[in-house]
Amino acid sequence: MEQIPILQLGHFLLVTIQVELHDELAMTLQDDLTTKLAKTGARGVLIDISALEIVDSFIGRALAQIAGISRVMDATTVLTGMRPAVAITLVELGVTLAGIKTALNVDKGMRLLRESLDEPGEAPSAA
């Protein structure tokens, strides 16, 4: 079952990464996510990595690439649940995760996504 499920939650997609994201799996995830983005018109992608104890530069790049793809498909990506040790390692490796928003947990990530959707003034909500 080498496939990471992508769950739809309202306007957002949730991806919980629980297994090590090797080459092929990262490609499958990219493909699945773009298909799902096109199909659902989702405006946000939440990627939870709270289960990952190790995130190396390969995974870091794969996540950044997914965020880049989502961006051109008009969706914001938020990375949630990063463990402190993972954050330290990533910075030490020089992986800056540029262009990816982060949040401590899924709840906060959802709030961030909702706010980022409201901001550009897409709905009739101008303060």
Place this chain on the structure above:
Amino acid sequence: MEQIPILQLGHFLLVTIQVELHDELAMTLQDDLTTKLAKTGARGVLIDISALEIVDSFIGRALAQIAGISRVMDATTVLTGMRPAVAITLVELGVTLAGIKTALNVDKGMRLLRESLDEPGEAPSAA
């Protein structure tokens, strides 16, 4: 990383099962879930099994047990994303998943949970 992450989404907890739920892992999940239920006071548990291609009677029982524990901790369990083949196998195996609500996907599961929370008339919303 033999641990299934439990994500909090508002009043609910979301568990996405992506790996085969063997004996020890099921126990860990039970422990983690009860701890999280006690800590957060969550009223609903969503278990997504859309990644599972095979659900045997052991997993069926484990899920039923988790639902039973959640119930005595005042939370409703909804099982989402069951594949058609899995549903067929479960019924053939005689696993009825009694006491577990099911929904086709997480979005519908969330709606079901919200409705089940509204019903008992807990908030001042009486039509």
